[in-house]
Amino acid sequence: MRAMWEVLLMLFLGVFPNTIGSTKPYKSNSELNHCHCLSWRVAVEANNVKGWRTVPTQCLHYIEHYMLGGQYESDLEMIMDQISNYIDDIVLTANSSGMNAWILDVDDTCISNLLYYRGKHFGCNPYDPMGFKTWAMRGACPAVPTVLKMFEKLVENGFKVFLLTGRDEETLGQTTMYNLHNEGFIGYERGQSAVLFKSAMRKQLVEQGYRIWGNVGDQWSDLAGDCLGEKTFKLPNPMYCVP
Amino acid sequence: MRAMWEVLLMLFLGVFPNTIGSTKPYKSNSELNHCHCLSWRVAVEANNVKGWRTVPTQCLHYIEHYMLGGQYESDLEMIMDQISNYIDDIVLTANSSGMNAWILDVDDTCISNLLYYRGKHFGCNPYDPMGFKTWAMRGACPAVPTVLKMFEKLVENGFKVFLLTGRDEETLGQTTMYNLHNEGFIGYERGQSAVLFKSAMRKQLVEQGYRIWGNVGDQWSDLAGDCLGEKTFKLPNPMYCVP
Numbered sequence: 001m002r003a004m005w006e007v008l009l010m011l012f013l014g015v016f017p018n019t020i021g022s023t024k025p026y027k028s029n030s031e032l033n034h035c036h037c038l039s040w041r042v043a044v045e046a047n048n049v050k051g052w053r054t055v056p057t058q059c060l061h062y063i064e065h066y067m068l069g070g071q072y073e074s075d076l077e078m079i080m081d082q083i084s085n086y087i088d089d090i091v092l093t094a095n096s097s098g099m100n101a102w103i104l105d106v107d108d109t110c111i112s113n114l115l116y117y118r119g120k121h122f123g124c125n126p127y128d129p130m131g132f133k134t135w136a137m138r139g140a141c142p143a144v145p146t147v148l149k150m151f152e153k154l155v156e157n158g159f160k161v162f163l164l165t166g167r168d169e170e171t172l173g174q175t176t177m178y179n180l181h182n183e184g185f186i187g188y189e190r191g192q193s194a195v196l197f198k199s200a201m202r203k204q205l206v207e208q209g210y211r212i213w214g215n216v217g218d219q220w221s222d223l224a225g226d227c228l229g230e231k232t233f234k235l236p237n238p239m240y241c242v243p
Numbered sequence: 244m245r246a247m248w249e250v251l252l253m254l255f256l257g258v259f260p261n262t263i264g265s266t267k268p269y270k271s272n273s274e275l276n277h278c279h280c281l282s283w284r285v286a287v288e289a290n291n292v293k294g295w296r297t298v299p300t301q302c303l304h305y306i307e308h309y310m311l312g313g314q315y316e317s318d319l320e321m322i323m324d325q326i327s328n329y330i331d332d333i334v335l336t337a338n339s340s341g342m343n344a345w346i347l348d349v350d351d352t353c354i355s356n357l358l359y360y361r362g363k364h365f366g367c368n369p370y371d372p373m374g375f376k377t378w379a380m381r382g383a384c385p386a387v388p389t390v391l392k393m394f395e396k397l398v399e400n401g402f403k404v405f406l407l408t409g410r411d412e413e414t415l416g417q418t419t420m421y422n423l424h425n426e427g428f429i430g431y432e433r434g435q436s437a438v439l440f441k442s443a444m445r446k447q448l449v450e451q452g453y454r455i456w457g458n459v460g461d462q463w464s465d466l467a468g469d470c471l472g473e474k475t476f477k478l479p480n481p482m483y484c485v486p
Contacts, residue, residue, distance in 0.1 A: 027313065035314055039321035045289040046477045048322045070270065071278055078282035079291045234289045 037062035041238045047220045051243045055123040063122040063238050067114060075236045080146045083214065083233055084153065090213055091157050101210040102154050103202060103229060105217035106165035106176065108237050110151065110185055111141035123239035136167065139175040143183035155187045162189045162205065164198045166242065199225025280305035284481045290463045294486045298366040306365040306481050310357060318479045323389045326457065326476055327396065333456055334400050344453040345397050346445060346472060348460035349408035351480050353428055354384035366482035379410065382418040386426035398430045405432045405448065407441045409485065442468025
């Protein structure tokens with residue numbers, strides 16, 4: 001019996017080496033890697049790591065687990081709660097001029113490319129423009145469910161929702177419209193020109209008299225430039241960076 | 244012997260209930276709380292949660308562990324690496340006009356209030372202006388070591404480093420200067436007026452001909468307004484928000 005308790009004790013010491021017999025936290029290599037990759041991800045989200053090209057290879061499994069293990073959805077929900085409260089506040093105060101606008105990005109905001117990036121080592125592989133085009137041509141990007149809910153709330157509340165995308169209109173415009181429609185994005189306003197950059201598009205809307213209440217995107221470049229809108233929201237994306 | 248193996252097996256199943264016998268990740272209450280509080284912290288760092296007043300009470304232990312368990316330091320180091328690389332790039336290209344400026348915030352950028360906030364449940368308690376003043380009057384805020392290193396690198400490389408603080412000059416100016424000096428912040432430029440807000444101070448510097456290369460602070464309000472600088476860096480602070 002005593003031997004068994006000794007085994008159990010050793011087992012516990014093995015399982016919880018960091019909490020017993022040490023005040024200073026000892027970190028294993030895998031914990032150090034987790035710690036480092038979490039710092040990298042947060043630095044990306046806070047725009048402290050700028051213009052990066054690929055996910056650090058040591059963070060492949062961390063990002064895989066982040067995207068598929070529930071934290072990504074939790075992060076999205078947290079932001080959608082903030083946006084939802086903000087929408088409720090606006091609806092109470094804004095007059096219904098018909099000129100109340102919101103801007104949403106498309107890729108990895110409205111619709112998800114996670115299935116594609118899964119095949120690209122979650123962004124550890126370098127950007128592959130042809131590969132992405134082939135994927136986008138399939139028109140099979142699933143909706144990001146929490147963003148679709150927010151989109152529906154905006155449309156219900158009378159906002160004009162503009163979807164702005166960097167996708168090439170000539171080759172991908174039709175497919176992207178079908179994709180968005182099939183996934184439930186119905187009732188948005190069409191941007192007049194894909195030639196204009198997002199910042200110029202927003203400026204045009206403001207010149208037309210629109211008030212941009214919110215601007216939502218997964219890239220910091222979506223939230224830079226002119227006429228950003230009253231509030232901006234950065235959705236998580238640790239897989240790629242559009243400079 | 245068989246009984247002991249059964250005990251060991253049960254023990255393992257108890258310790259790792261999520262990894263055995265289930266493909267879909269099952270999360271315990273404590274894991275869900277961790278997941279939620281991590282989402283909250285990242286949303287604060289990405290400026291998605293704006294103008295918050297206190298840390299959610301359910302996140303007290305999460306934030307305590309974040310601040311004391313090594314992740315906070317790791318996050319700081321990640322950002323300091325980015326800044327350091329950026330400094331190296333500037334030094335190679337900038338001419339030495341003597342008008343190359345950097346802006347650093349003081350509280351929880353140069354010097355730390357962690358010891359104070361430890362007594363305030365890491366920000367779960369509401370802001371206590373008198374309590375904070377009493378703490379600041381002691382002039383005992385320790386340097387943030389990684390920021391001090393960056394500060395020294397900036398001074399060595401000939402940048403004019405301006406420390407901007409929202410602290411009241413009349414009551415805390417002298418003490419804060421001693422505190423900074425004692426902690427190794429030597430050779431910075433003194434802001435001319437504490438009456439001006441940070442944004443107005445930066446504007447004045449630009450009007451005087453300074454080029455602001457970088458702007459570093461732990462609050463999004465440090466990084467808003469006019470003349471932000473070429474690049475801004477948001478240091479982590481999940482304990483309080485200055486609107």
